[in-house]
Amino acid sequence: MRQFWEIYRKLILTSTLEMLQYRLGNLFWLLGMVFEPMIYLVMWSALATEKGGSIAGYTAGNLAAYYIAWTLVRQWNIALTPYGFEQRVREGGLTPLLLRPLHPFHYDLTSFIAMRFVGTLYWIPIGGALWWLFTPAFPGGWVTVGIFCVSLVLSFLMRFVLVYALGMVSFWTTRVSAIFNLYFAVETILSGRLVPQALLPEWAQQIANVLPFRWSFGFPIEVIIGKLTLPEMVLGLGIQLGWLALATVLFVVGWNAGIKRYSAVGA
Amino acid sequence: MRRSIVLAWQYLRLAVMNELQYRINFVIQIFLTAISLVTALVVLSLVYAQTDSLGGWSRYELQALLGIYTILSGVVRTSIQPNIERLMTDIQKGTFDYVLVKPIDAQVQISIRELRVWHCIDIVAGAAILLDALFRLEVSVTFGEVLLFGLTLTLGIVLIYTLWLLMACIAFWVIRVDNIFELFDNIASAGRLPVDIYPRWMRIILTYIVPMAFAVTVPAEVIIGRINLTNVGIQAAVTLGFFLVTRIVWNKAMVRYSGASA
Numbered sequence: 092m093r094q095f096w097e098i099y100r101k102l103i104l105t106s107t108l109e110m111l112q113y114r115l116g117n118l119f120w121l122l123g124m125v126f127e128p129m130i131y132l133v134m135w136s137a138l139a140t141e142k143g144g145s146i147a148g149y150t151a152g153n154l155a156a157y158y159i160a161w162t163l164v165r166q167w168n169i170a171l172t173p174y175g176f177e178q179r180v181r182e183g184g185l186t187p188l189l190l191r192p193l194h195p196f197h198y199d200l201t202s203f204i205a206m207r208f209v210g211t212l213y214w215i216p217i218g219g220a221l222w223w224l225f226t227p228a229f230p231g232g233w234v235t236v237g238i239f240c241v242s243l244v245l246s247f248l249m250r251f252v253l254v255y256a257l258g259m260v261s262f263w264t265t266r267v268s269a270i271f272n273l274y275f276a277v278e279t280i281l282s283g284r285l286v287p288q289a290l291l292p293e294w295a296q297q298i299a300n301v302l303p304f305r306w307s308f309g310f311p312i313e314v315i316i317g318k319l320t321l322p323e324m325v326l327g328l329g330i331q332l333g334w335l336a337l338a339t340v341l342f343v344v345g346w347n348a349g350i351k352r353y354s355a356v357g358a
Numbered sequence: 359m360r361r362s363i364v365l366a367w368q369y370l371r372l373a374v375m376n377e378l379q380y381r382i383n384f385v386i387q388i389f390l391t392a393i394s395l396v397t398a399l400v401v402l403s404l405v406y407a408q409t410d411s412l413g414g415w416s417r418y419e420l421q422a423l424l425g426i427y428t429i430l431s432g433v434v435r436t437s438i439q440p441n442i443e444r445l446m447t448d449i450q451k452g453t454f455d456y457v458l459v460k461p462i463d464a465q466v467q468i469s470i471r472e473l474r475v476w477h478c479i480d481i482v483a484g485a486a487i488l489l490d491a492l493f494r495l496e497v498s499v500t501f502g503e504v505l506l507f508g509l510t511l512t513l514g515i516v517l518i519y520t521l522w523l524l525m526a527c528i529a530f531w532v533i534r535v536d537n538i539f540e541l542f543d544n545i546a547s548a549g550r551l552p553v554d555i556y557p558r559w560m561r562i563i564l565t566y567i568v569p570m571a572f573a574v575t576v577p578a579e580v581i582i583g584r585i586n587l588t589n590v591g592i593q594a595a596v597t598l599g600f601f602l603v604t605r606i607v608w609n610k611a612m613v614r615y616s617g618a619s620a
Binding site: 115126268 | 382386389390393394396397400401404405407408409411412413536537538540541542543544545547548550551555556557559560
């Protein structure tokens with residue numbers, strides 16, 4: 092077990108150093124990600140103004156806080172897309188990975204953890220600039236910040252494993268873009284990425300609560316902007332853990348069944 | 359000029375014949391387009407469930423804008439993006455040599471080589487929601503307005519083309535530029551809303567650096583009857599300016615190019 096952690100530590104370190112090489116590229120990439128939430132922020136803020144200051148309990152300050160926290164959570168939401176996995180299966184890139192001493196999942200996970208470190212480092216000045224431009228309303232408080240950090244890590248892990256598990260579909264079919272795009276479209280609407288959950292119609296909120304998307308995106312944001320009570324926050328962390336466990340089971344079952352069908356195309 | 363047109367026609371024919379082999383992709387593309395359109399329309403209805411006007415734009419005026427945005431991004435996906443992507447690969451691998459040895463202007467060649475036929479479904483879908491919006495708005499469009507709309511839309515396409523090519527030219531100096539495209543794509547997606555509702559600093563970016571304001575908002579204003587001839591004039595001037603600058607940068611890039619393997 093200790094040896095295992097040692098390997099993880101080394102892998103994360105090497106990936107981090109590797110990523111720090113592309114400084115300008117990283118910066119462009121992050122700046123690009125800032126634009127998307129600004130579109131939503133402008134849209135909903137304009138709406139809040141039309142409605143006399145607030146919409147579904149969100150003031151302009153709340154919305155600004157929501158979409159600034161959004162940029163950090165989005166950063167932590169990045170996972171190996173199922174398209175990436177599909178390409179490995181289709182083009183045979185999986186074959187050399189299978190020869191390595193650890194399961195390919197560990198190499199992917201460590202490199203994405205490293206990406207989170209580098210990304211967060213780059214995020215700090217961007218978040219600061221947004222803070223200055225939009226004057227958000229963050230309630231603060233150490234308990235909130237602590238729970239936020241835990242929920243951020245859990246949101247990363249649960250989404251990473253869930254999306255990885257989805258990639259297992261590629262073992263059965265390589266015409267996967269339709270399935271994946273549908274998944275991401277539903278995720279965009281119901282996760283809180285496009286719109287804070289409170290602004291959705293009641294029935295859509297009900298659906299969002301039982302699907303995983305909200306818990307890997309909107310939940311940590313609602314924590315940090317102070318929209319949830321303490322019991323709600325703790326319950327949310329529990330639900331995140333539940334989804335992480337379920338995703339792990341799905342992934343293990345999918346992998347074990349799928350890898351038998353893998354025939355190393357192109358190798 | 360005539361030779362270029364003949365050549366473009368031949369490339370088009372080849373691309374169509376090639377893609378007709380993969381008919382199932384047509385069905386998948388319809389499905390994908392439908393997903394993204396439904397998402398966009400859901401957002402519109404969420405917004406207008408709460409209000410009648412957003413930054414002075416009514417629901418169907420915004421839908422018309424969205425239609426134009428979809429048409430333009432369809433053109434990008436069908437023709438501009440695949441051509442530019444091929445150009446980048448050529449520069450990285452050194453196969454750009456083959457373009458230079460052919461007796462047609464290199465810029466013309468690299469602009470007409472590729473066509474992803476199935477993506478034109480986006481163009482059709484965009485036109486459909488634009489028409490739907492116009493019917494619901496019950497605007498009476500005169501023939502002159504249609505002509506002006508066609509002109510501003512064409513200028514918008516040319517403008518976007520020159521921006522893509524301008525970015526691709528960077529690849530002649532620095533090889534890795536994928537991230538610049540990603541950044542551009544993200545900024546360009548701000549074109550889904552009328553420019554005047556953004557805060558000042560974003561308006562400046564969208565007007566002068568990535569001029570989506572001219573590419574999307576101006577044609578939309580024309581077709582919903584808010585014609586502002588000054589904006590149309592500026593759009594034409596900006597497009598011409600960017601076109602000339604791109605040509606100059608392109609010529610400089612041709613001098614700079616030295617092959618990759620040779």
